[in-house]
Amino acid sequence: MSTQTEQGGRILTYVDAIREALTQEMEADESVFVFGLDVDDHKGIQGSTKGLVEKFGPERVFTTPLSEDAMTGAAIGAAMTGMRPVHVHIRMDFLMLAMNQLVNMAAKTHYMYAGAYKVPMVVRSMIGKSWGQGAQHSQGLHSMFAHVPGLKVVAPANAYDVKGCLISAIRDNNPVIFMEHRLLYFTDAYVPEQSYALPFGKARTHGPGDGKGGDVTLVGVSNMVMECLRARELLADAGVAAEVIDPVTLVPLDFESIAASAKRTGKVVIVDNAWLNCGFSAEIAARIAERDDLRHVRIRRMGYAPTTCPTTPWLEKEFYPNPVTIAGEAYALARPDGAKWTPDPKHAELAYQAKFRGPF
Amino acid sequence: MIRNSDLVERLYRGLRLVRRAEERVAEIYPSDKIKSPVHLSIGQEAASVAVCDVLGPDDIVGGTYRGHALYLAKGGTLRGMLAEMYGKATGAAGGKGGSMHLVSAEHNVLGATAVVGTNIPIAVGAALSAKMRRSGQVVACFFGDGASEEGVFAESLNFAALKNLPILFVCENNFYAIHEPLDKRWATRRLCERVATYGIPTHLIDNDDVLAMHDASKAAVERIRAGGGPEFIEYHAYRLREHVGPNEDFSAGYRTDTEAEPWRALDQVTVLAAMLDDKRRAEIDADVEAEIAEAEKFAEESQPPALEELHRHVYAD
Numbered sequence: 209m210s211t212q213t214e215q216g217g218r219i220l221t222y223v224d225a226i227r228e229a230l231t232q233e234m235e236a237d238e239s240v241f242v243f244g245l246d247v248d249d250h251k252g253i254q255g256s257t258k259g260l261v262e263k264f265g266p267e268r269v270f271t272t273p274l275s276e277d278a279m280t281g282a283a284i285g286a287a288m289t290g291m292r293p294v295h296v297h298i299r300m301d302f303l304m305l306a307m308n309q310l311v312n313m314a315a316k317t318h319y320m321y322a323g324a325y326k327v328p329m330v331v332r333s334m335i336g337k338s339w340g341q342g343a344q345h346s347q348g349l350h351s352m353f354a355h356v357p358g359l360k361v362v363a364p365a366n367a368y369d370v371k372g373c374l375i376s377a378i379r380d381n382n383p384v385i386f387m388e389h390r391l392l393y394f395t396d397a398y399v400p401e402q403s404y405a406l407p408f409g410k411a412r413t414h415g416p417g418d419g420k421g422g423d424v425t426l427v428g429v430s431n432m433v434m435e436c437l438r439a440r441e442l443l444a445d446a447g448v449a450a451e452v453i454d455p456v457t458l459v460p461l462d463f464e465s466i467a468a469s470a471k472r473t474g475k476v477v478i479v480d481n482a483w484l485n486c487g488f489s490a491e492i493a494a495r496i497a498e499r500d501d502l503r504h505v506r507i508r509r510m511g512y513a514p515t516t517c518p519t520t521p522w523l524e525k526e527f528y529p530n531p532v533t534i535a536g537e538a539y540a541l542a543r544p545d546g547a548k549w550t551p552d553p554k555h556a557e558l559a560y561q562a563k564f565r566g567p568f
Numbered sequence: 569m570i571r572n573s574d575l576v577e578r579l580y581r582g583l584r585l586v587r588r589a590e591e592r593v594a595e596i597y598p599s600d601k602i603k604s605p606v607h608l609s610i611g612q613e614a615a616s617v618a619v620c621d622v623l624g625p626d627d628i629v630g631g632t633y634r635g636h637a638l639y640l641a642k643g644g645t646l647r648g649m650l651a652e653m654y655g656k657a658t659g660a661a662g663g664k665g666g667s668m669h670l671v672s673a674e675h676n677v678l679g680a681t682a683v684v685g686t687n688i689p690i691a692v693g694a695a696l697s698a699k700m701r702r703s704g705q706v707v708a709c710f711f712g713d714g715a716s717e718e719g720v721f722a723e724s725l726n727f728a729a730l731k732n733l734p735i736l737f738v739c740e741n742n743f744y745a746i747h748e749p750l751d752k753r754w755a756t757r758r759l760c761e762r763v764a765t766y767g768i769p770t771h772l773i774d775n776d777d778v779l780a781m782h783d784a785s786k787a788a789v790e791r792i793r794a795g796g797g798p799e800f801i802e803y804h805a806y807r808l809r810e811h812v813g814p815n816e817d818f819s820a821g822y823r824t825d826t827e828a829e830p831w832r833a834l835d836q837v838t839v840l841a842a843m844l845d846d847k848r849r850a851e852i853d854a855d856v857e858a859e860i861a862e863a864e865k866f867a868e869e870s871q872p873p874a875l876e877e878l879h880r881h882v883y884a885d
Contacts, residue, residue, distance in 0.1 A: 241700065267700065273730065278689040278723030285693020288678060289628065290701055293693075308720075312683050313690060319881045322662035324673040326884040357882050381884035 217398035219565065225367040225399050226256040226332075226388070229374035230294065232403040234264050237292060240378055241268040244279070244296030244332075253296055254334070254393055276305035280331070284314050284383075287329040292378055297333040300387065301344045306331075307352075314383035315358030330377045334388045335430060335481065337528070341390075342519040348430060348482035348512075353385045354459050354491070360408060361458040363387040363481075365433035366564070367397035369456055372406030379405060389431040389481070397565050409460035411453055413469065414440070418449035421472030424542040426534065427453045427492060430481040438531035438559040439538060442551040446535075448542045458488060463495055470496055470505045475541045479529050480511040487511065508537050531559045573844075575621075577852065579778050580840040582617035584856050586637045587837050589646055592860050593636075593653065594814035601868075603655035604666035607634040611808035614836045615740050615801075616641040618781035619708050622789050628676040628698070630691040631710040633668035634807075635680035638710055643675035646863040656870035663873050664881065676705075684745075685711065685718030688737075692724045695733035695798075706792050707735045708785075714745035716759055725798070729766040732797040736788055737763075739800070742807040747822040763800045776805040778836045806831035 220228070234240045242260055244253075248271050252258030261269040272279045276297070283293040297303060303310065310331065317327050336345040354361045360382055364370040370388070377384040414437060416422025424443075428436035433454040440450040451469050455461055470476045476496060480489040489509040496502045510529040517527055535551050543549070551559075590608045597606065609616070612634075620629065620641035631638040639649060644660060652659030653667050660670050671679040678694055681687040691709030698705040715721055716739055728735050739759065743750045750757065760770035769791075771784045781803060788799040806828060810817035818825040841849055 273723065273726055275720075275723035275727060277720045278692065278727055281686070281689020281720065281724070282693035282696055282727065285630075285678070285690040285695075286697040286700070287693070288690070289694045289697040291697045308683060308686060309689065312686060313681065317679070318884045320661060320665045320669045321671040321673075321679050322664045323881045323884070324661065324671045325679065328884075360883075 217400045219396050220367050220399040221394050221396045222367040222370050223255045223393040225371035226374060227258065227260070228399070229371045230257065230260060231263065233375055233378045234260070234268065236403065239290060240292045240294065242294045242296060243270050243272055245272055245274060246298060247271055247296050253298055254390070257296065276302055277309060280306035280309035281313065283329045284309060284317065284327055287327045288317065288325040292328050294330045294332060294378060297331070299345050300333040300335050300349050301347050303331070303333055303349060310353070310359065310383070310385075311356050315356045318382070319358060326381045327383045328381045330374070330384050330386050332386045332388065334390050336390045337431065338391065338524070340519040341517065343516045346517040348387070348480070350385070350387055350429070350458055351482055351487040354488060358383070359459065360384045361387065362408065362456070363430040363458060364456055365392060365428070365430055365454050367395060367399050369406060369412065371399055372404050373408070373456065375403060376405040376408060380408070387430060391431050392434065395434065395563065408457040409462050410457070411455045411462035411465035413465055414452040414454070416449035416451040420449070422449045422451035422469070423473060424448060424450050424475040424477065424538045425453060425466070425469040425473045426450050426538060427455065427466055427476060427478045429455065429458070429479070429488060432479040432481045432529065434564065435529060435531055435534055436479055437564050438562050439534035441559050441562055442531055442535040442555060443538055445552060445555060446539055446543075446549050448539055450538055463492075466492060467496070467499060467502060470502055474504050475506050477508045477510060477534065477538045477541060479534055480509070482511055483514060484509050484511045485514065506541060508541055510534060510537055532556045575782070576840055576843045577848065578621055579617055579782065580837070580844060580849070581852050581856065582621065582641050583613050583778065583837045583840060584852060585646070585859065586613040586617065586640050588856050589640065589649070589860055590636060592864065594809070596864070597814040602653045604653045604668070605812050606653065606667045606814065607812050608809045608814070609634050609637040611831060611835070612740055612742055612776075612805035613637040614776055614778035614805060615738055615781055615803040616710065618778050619736070619738060619785045621782060622786045623706065623708060626676065626703070626705050628678055628691070628694050628705055628707045629710065630678035630687045630694065630707070631680045632684070632687060632712060632715070633680060633682040634712070635670050635710075636667070639670040639672065639677055639680070642672070642677050644670060644672040644677050646859055647866045648672065650863045650867035651870050654867040654870070655872060656867060657873040657877070658866070658870040662877060685715035685720050687711065688715060688724045689720055692728050692733060692735060695728065695735035696731060698734055699731070704793065705734065706789050708738060709735055710738045710740060712745070713739060713741040713743065713750060714753070715739070717753060725763060725766045725768060728798040729768050732795070734792050735798045736785065736792055737768075737798060737800040739802045741802055741804050744807060744811070744823065746811045747820070749823070759802055760800070768798050768800050770800045770802065772802045774804040776831060776834045776836060778840065808832070
């Protein structure tokens with residue numbers, strides 16, 4: 209903590225870290241602009257773009273017609289000709305309207321034109337959860353984007369990473385799908401005030417804290433990192449030490465950090481913020497299975513129920529993995545012959561409120 | 569009738585180059601030396617040649633898979649085009665794009681797309697960028713009648729008009745999407761009216777006339793460059809070959825040779841040839857043939873890409 213403070217770190221929320229990254233990059237580079245429906249209104253995308261239009265003017269911060277397809281193409285065309293657009297969508301679900309441009313153009317332009325044009329653009333979008341977000345405001349669609357060569361996919365899970373990754377994404381000469389999560393917006397962490405860029409392809413390992421290698425590895429994506437950290441607290445009650453790996457960037461993927469942890473623990477629970485079928489969790493499982501030195505590793509996958517997300521809270525609760533179900537799955541994997549265990553309900557309730565501030 | 573011999577010579581040369589290059593492509597095609605599907609613009613070269621004559625070197629164009637005419641008219645090299653079709657390392661995109669994705673950053677050819685309508689918002693983005701950078705560039709965006717049916721066309725028109733962007737939209741209406749005629753696809757033929765509702769000035773040239781297109785686009789580009797905002801030209805011309813491939817397809821049954829007759833009579837290569845004296849025309853023709861022969865030799869003799877090229881360019885540094 210003191211180290212972070214000496215570096216200018218102070219406690220900052222995820223949403224404020226996003227806004228700070230945008231502000232600093234717009235100050236540093238005139239070619240950066242921010243656009244998307246509602247970026248300049250009084251709410252400013254849950255606060256993440258609030259104040260930018262006052263600071264940088266309506267030419268560099270502007271709302272758009274409800275035309276995700278054309279607006280994505282416009283971002284690509286602007287990026288090809290010297291600008292660095294940040295295109296903002298308040299929900300990831302809306303990216304389905306931009307799929308043609310993202311998959312057929314953004315991802316392929318640099319390749320099919322043999323490097324003649326680059327597409328340095330950022331597509332920010334937010335995954336929703338809870339309070340009736342339902343079928344079309346809750347989807348984590350990163351696996352679709354991670355499938356396509358040419359796109360980078362980033363899913364920061366804390367305030368420190370979101371600032372450093374957004375700055376890197378803006379400076380990157382490729383299209384970056386930048387995935388945020390609504391429930392992470394008000395989490396906080398120590399975040400340096402100065403600008404910093406975090407390298408893509410470097411996972412964050414939250415060590416097991418047992419002085420050894422840990423009993424089980426939890427790999428979480430986006431908000432599921434938070435849920436895995438909460439599950440880790442619960443698992444400690446049962447004497448199970450969990451190491452939590454946050455890939456941070458899905459493409460490029462730091463598989464070696466996952467492999468190193470898997471090798472130590474021999475047990476991996478992959479908790480995706482998405483469905484399992486043909487998804488990112490399947491990719492990690494397959495890569496583990498393909499490695500001869502990880503032949504001993506046992507794998508479980510968790511994610512959305514194989515259903516559409518319902519709105520009613522009674523069903524929605526069942527739709528997502530949570531600290532209790534993650535801890536239960538991890539315990540069963542780590543202690544296959546152990547006594548049956550479920551987390552203490554009181555601790556489980558507290559775990560939901562647990563904050564993880566780093567330092568990261 | 570000679571209006572301006574320099575202009576007529578330039579336009580004739582441009583038309584003749586595209587026509588003869590594509591005729592040569594069609595001749596070579598059965599040999600399998602060309603490793604790419606080809607969508608020939610024979611019969612509809614004029615819009616690209618006229619508009620690109622009006623544009624300056626810094627101006628930007630974006631086109632479609634039927635894009636040989638646009639690429640060549642904007643200054644892309646025939647060497648690069650043929651080598652690209654042959655799949656050689658010296659091609660416009662190193663053999664990675666083929667006939668449908670011709671590109672030349674040097675000549676501000678933004679590239680060409682194979683998913684219909686997809687290039688339209690890309691060109692709009694380039695116009696947005698030109699405006700934000702205060703570069704003075706004008707963008708010309710080419711697409712066909714089919715693209716006007718895509719939702720992104722309407723979205724793009726609205727945004728270009730809303731932001732008063734420096735862009736000329738050029739719809740080359742050849743009346744067919746692959747083999748499907750306009751009347752099976754359009755509720756009405758009032759395309760210019762549809763576009764005009766966005767507050768965009770529209771112009772219709774319905775008789776494949778390169779000089780009329782030159783006049784119309786010259787005036788439009790001047791207004792656009794002066795800050796007048798987007799304009800739209802619908803240009804009627806006829807695709808004389810099949811949708812994809814080197815042949816005519818009037819025996820296929822979806823259209824008739826009789827339908828093509830009036831368009832053959834309007835053929836702009838022939839019309840402009842008649843405006844030049846025989847000697848000058850013969851010189852231009854000889855130049856064009858020499859350029860084609862040289863480009864063909866270049867494509868033949870160029871090397872295929874090294875195998876490691878497969879993995880290059882997935883991401884930019």
